[in-house]
Amino acid sequence: MATTRRMFCFVLVMVLMGCCCSAKIYKVGDSKGWTAKHGTYYDWAKRKEFQVGDSLMFQYDGNVNDVTQVSSRLEYQFCNSLSPKAVYNTGHDVVTLTEPGYHFFITSNHSQCVAGQKLVVLVVHDHPIPPPPPPRKIFPFGKDYKVGDSNEWRVPEESDFYSKWSEEKQFHVGDNLLFYYNDQVDDVLEINSNLEFKSCETTSPVAVHNAGQDLIRLTKPGVRYFITSKIGHCEAGLKLRVEVRPLSKSVPKKMQLSPFDRFINWLHESFRPHPHH
Structure with a gap:
């Protein structure tokens, strides 16, 4: 009986763990x-x-390669493995993503890295264990927009593609723009003014993003401008203007009185005694 009870408890714990934990294991590069x-x-x-x-x-093949985790985009872009965050070299390495943000992986074999053996992943959410009660919603909005949808962020066939894409949407404070692109070909520059936007001026950007997967939060109302620094690409239409609207506040409607209530109020006002002066 005691053995049966212990077995039942073990199975119950395993089931609960399976329900609560939904972490995945991704084989890098698949086959x-x-x-x-x-x-x-x-x-x-x-x-x-x-x-x-x-x-x-x-x-x-652990005799030829390794997995070197680096800290910055520059180390990733230039295949710099001199100051690694971590090095794995068993040939079968499992690396757990323990915090949100960008994680950069290269091989210390420089020629292999330059040939494309490097990986950047963007960790954007947590797995709730166990799932917490849903938080009180502060913002009525908070949508994620993948810029360009299936076209992503690349030189479009029509120069007004991103203008049309933006005009079809209503952006609000709290929304996110998600830029997907080939970081070997393009980047994302945020600039200040409509003049810089029209002339594709890249000398004074507000921010530069070049990870290939960039999440940009719209934190205040106004117009935001995005272009690429790559020569000829902005002029060909790789630029985006978004108008961010403030959070809409739901204004409570005045209580509507029924016709009968309005009639009673009229009687009350009409026949109420007024003081004589």
């Missing part, structure tokens, strides 16, 4: 594994949403 393939890991990562608690599984 290709971790090897030098230009553009492979950009395409692989952009189709996924990574969350805190998820894990990346790297499979490769």
